[in-house]
Amino acid sequence: MSTSTYNSGSDADQRRANRTKKRNAAEKRFQWYGRLSIAFGIACVLYLFTDIISKGIGAFTQTYINVEIEFDREMLRLGEAPTEKEIKAASFNSFFKKTLRAKFPEAQSRREKSQLYAMFSSDMPLILRNMVIEAPSILGTKQNVSMIADDDFDTFFKHTYGRDLNAEDRISRLSDFQESILGKLVDSGAVEKRFNTIFFTNADSREPELAGIRGAIVGSILTLLVTLILSFPIAVATAIYLEEFAPKNKITDFIEVNINNLAAVPSVIFGLLGLAMFINVFGLPRSIPLVGGLVLTLMTLPTIIISSRSAIKAVPPSIREAALGMGASKVQTVMHHVLPSAMPGMLTGTIIGMAQALGETAPLLMIGMVAFIVDVPGGISDPATVLPVQIFLWSDSPERAFVEKTSAAIMVLLTFLIIMNSLAVWLRKRLERRW
Amino acid sequence: MLDTAKETYQTAGEPFLDEPKMRVRNADVFYADKQAIFDVNIDIGKNEVISMIGPSGCGKSTFLRCLNRMNDTIDICRVTGELFLEDQDIYDRSIDVVELRARVGMVFQKPNPFPKSIYENVAYGARIHGLTDTKVELDELIEKSLHRCGLWNEVKDRLEEPATGLSGGQQQRLCIARAIAVNPEVILMDEPCSALDPIATATVEELIHELSENFTICIVTHSMQQAARVSSRTAYFHLGKLIEVNDTSKVFTNPEHQLTEEYITGRIG
Numbered sequence: 001m002s003t004s005t006y007n008s009g010s011d012a013d014q015r016r017a018n019r020t021k022k023r024n025a026a027e028k029r030f031q032w033y034g035r036l037s038i039a040f041g042i043a044c045v046l047y048l049f050t051d052i053i054s055k056g057i058g059a060f061t062q063t064y065i066n067v068e069i070e071f072d073r074e075m076l077r078l079g080e081a082p083t084e085k086e087i088k089a090a091s092f093n094s095f096f097k098k099t100l101r102a103k104f105p106e107a108q109s110r111r112e113k114s115q116l117y118a119m120f121s122s123d124m125p126l127i128l129r130n131m132v133i134e135a136p137s138i139l140g141t142k143q144n145v146s147m148i149a150d151d152d153f154d155t156f157f158k159h160t161y162g163r164d165l166n167a168e169d170r171i172s173r174l175s176d177f178q179e180s181i182l183g184k185l186v187d188s189g190a191v192e193k194r195f196n197t198i199f200f201t202n203a204d205s206r207e208p209e210l211a212g213i214r215g216a217i218v219g220s221i222l223t224l225l226v227t228l229i230l231s232f233p234i235a236v237a238t239a240i241y242l243e244e245f246a247p248k249n250k251i252t253d254f255i256e257v258n259i260n261n262l263a264a265v266p267s268v269i270f271g272l273l274g275l276a277m278f279i280n281v282f283g284l285p286r287s288i289p290l291v292g293g294l295v296l297t298l299m300t301l302p303t304i305i306i307s308s309r310s311a312i313k314a315v316p317p318s319i320r321e322a323a324l325g326m327g328a329s330k331v332q333t334v335m336h337h338v339l340p341s342a343m344p345g346m347l348t349g350t351i352i353g354m355a356q357a358l359g360e361t362a363p364l365l366m367i368g369m370v371a372f373i374v375d376v377p378g379g380i381s382d383p384a385t386v387l388p389v390q391i392f393l394w395s396d397s398p399e400r401a402f403v404e405k406t407s408a409a410i411m412v413l414l415t416f417l418i419i420m421n422s423l424a425v426w427l428r429k430r431l432e433r434r435w
Numbered sequence: 436m437l438d439t440a441k442e443t444y445q446t447a448g449e450p451f452l453d454e455p456k457m458r459v460r461n462a463d464v465f466y467a468d469k470q471a472i473f474d475v476n477i478d479i480g481k482n483e484v485i486s487m488i489g490p491s492g493c494g495k496s497t498f499l500r501c502l503n504r505m506n507d508t509i510d511i512c513r514v515t516g517e518l519f520l521e522d523q524d525i526y527d528r529s530i531d532v533v534e535l536r537a538r539v540g541m542v543f544q545k546p547n548p549f550p551k552s553i554y555e556n557v558a559y560g561a562r563i564h565g566l567t568d569t570k571v572e573l574d575e576l577i578e579k580s581l582h583r584c585g586l587w588n589e590v591k592d593r594l595e596e597p598a599t600g601l602s603g604g605q606q607q608r609l610c611i612a613r614a615i616a617v618n619p620e621v622i623l624m625d626e627p628c629s630a631l632d633p634i635a636t637a638t639v640e641e642l643i644h645e646l647s648e649n650f651t652i653c654i655v656t657h658s659m660q661q662a663a664r665v666s667s668r669t670a671y672f673h674l675g676k677l678i679e680v681n682d683t684s685k686v687f688t689n690p691e692h693q694l695t696e697e698y699i700t701g702r703i704g
């Protein structure tokens with residue numbers, strides 16, 4: 001009995017069956033843990049996306065009010081063939097107001113009148129002036145002009161007008177008088193929603209209806225361009241030297257450890273470094289893409305170096321031997337064989353580093369890229385801001401229209417990031433499939 | 436120095452020849468401070484196939500890699516002694532290894548074509564050594580090289596396809612074609628068939644046989660049958676020492692040295 005307990009066949013079978021059951025259960029459980037975490041992740045992403053999209057989608061349309069405007073010479077005090085200078089000197093402001101008063105005689109009191117003007121974008125007189133400068137022949141004629149609605153008008157029309165909402169859900173900063181005018185305008189078919197091109201053609205503005213992300217996009221592109229042009233060659237050269245040429249000794253070990261450490265340094269510290277070095281020591285101006293790019297280069301270098309090194313490490317030594325055995329020099333071996341084989345990995349690392357840089361805010365705040373800039377930058381030495389900083393700036397503004405624009409800008413930023421990451425995946429697939 | 440424990444020994448058989456292609460005298464090889472090759476003396480004849488056999492780890496590869504200075508690529512490896520290619524000291528300071536490796540080519544154990552097209556693989560040596568001036572010449576050279584390796588008919592329609600898509604045996608023949616395209620004088624082969632099946636092995640052996648008309652071939656092999664089939668002379672290494680060099684038939688039928696006999700009869704393995 002005492003010896004047979006362990007050996008007896010049926011008992012062993014029983015034990016094995018139990019153990020198998022347990023093992024299978026454990027395996028199932030483990031798979032479920034995995035599935036649950038994935039489900040949780042997807043739920044979070046979905047929530048994030050629906051939240052951002054539902055908040056931001058409105059920013060892609062803009063309300064316009066079609067009004068027939070007579071460019072009356074008398075009112076503008078312009079002669080037959082006015083010069084550009086004369087047009088610029090003409091008071092389009094009072095012309096605009098007079099025209100509006102004539103169109104909407106119901107505005108009686110001073111308050112009503114100023115409320116009437118406030119329903120249109122404050123840039124409208126300027127836009128009318130530019131129309132005249134562009135085509136002076138419209139003077140003396142009647143033109144149908146699509147006027148940009150003020151952001152309060154726009155928000156109200158998009159989110160509240162015509163909907164049966166509870167008082168607390170109504171988003172309205174319009175007065176009763178303004179709402180009545182709006183109602184009339186809608187009834188006459190003058191109000192229309194169109195795709196918001198302003199959002200993509202303008203830089204930042206104090207007026208939400210005129211604020212766009214063009215400036216931030218161009219700023220981001222310029223900054224990333226500087227980053228790419230500097231960091232890719234430096235990182236690749238560093239990686240190649242360390243992997244292929246440097247002797248393995250204490251100094252290279254030290255360098256390696258420090259590169260890995262740098263990759264873990266919080267990005268804001270690179271911003272401080274950039275402030276101290278590029279701005280205070282080298283005297284470069286603040287807020288410019290050049291400095292932003294330099295700072296982001298410092299930040300992305302370790303990432304690209306590390307991924308490039310592992311790409312080089314992954315090149316089989318047999319290829320190096322083959323080349324050396326053919327009489328290729330060390331440099332030829334690297335240039336002809338190691339580098340092309342490692343390139344997909346290097347590019348992937350670079351794009352991921354660039355995507356990181358695109359989303360970076362903190363170091364750029366340090367070097368003053370957080371300024372309010374209304375012009376689209378024309379080069380790397382013009383003051384600029386970048387997309388994530390623009391988002392940061394808008395998210396701080398109280399106007400409802402800026403809340404919308406914040407989410408819309410996030411959508412644009414995410415689109416860029418997704419494009420870059422897909423590009424990395426595509427590039428890797430494409431280059432690797434070739435051989 | 437490490438030479439304190441240096442013992443001298445006599446290589447059995449006939450290691451020396453008249454008018455050899457390569458001449459090796461008192462060669463020692465160290466990996467850091469561990470000695471892998473001890474005082475090897477041997478001549479390698481013109482257009483002969485010499486095979487190197489011996490138990491694993493005895494230093495066959497190490498010795499072979501001395502002959503075209505592939506050991507230079509290993510930082511810790513140090514070679515001393517005199518090694519001559521005809522009358523040139525190949526470890527002389529004035530020697531350019533690029534030039535040397537063009538004259539002494541190498542084929543490795545695992546087929547290692549470049550991850551490029553078949554054409555580019557064979558063209559590579561010609562390109563880096565500037566052997567041809569025109570595309571036509573290069574095309575001719577490639578066709579000739581592939582022909583000699585019996586690969587032309589198999590690949591002539593797919594020259595632009597990646598070499599990595601070939602079978603193992605084809606890849607190894609491509610590596611041989613790549614080596615002979617630069618027209619070396621000596622070809623070193625380190626177990627060229629150990630990754631191949633018997634049929635591919637037979638093809639490569641056939642090829643070695645044909646190439647021996649024009650090239651000096653040193654082949655390391657684990658297969659005594661292969662050594663017997665392809666080589667005219669055989670060198671037996673044991674623990675870093677060159678024990679015996681003799682005509683292949685003599686080594687396998689009537690070895691002079693005790694250790695050689697024990698190895699070929701399977702008592703050392």
Ligand SMILES: Nc1ncnc2c1ncn2[C@@H]1O[C@H](COP(=O)(O)OP(=O)(O)OP(=O)(O)O)[C@@H](O)[C@H]1O
Binds near residue numbers: 471490491492497
């Ligand atoms: N790169 C290296 N670094 C240090 N020691 C090495 C190195 N390469 C080889 N050795 C040592 O040198 C000795 C000879 O090795 P070698 O590779 O020449 O043997 P081999 O005869 O070719 O063996 P095999 O038949 O298994 O290929 C071995 O003891 C090995 O451990």
Ligand SMILES: [Mg+2]
Binds near residue numbers: 495625
């Ligand atoms: Mg070996």
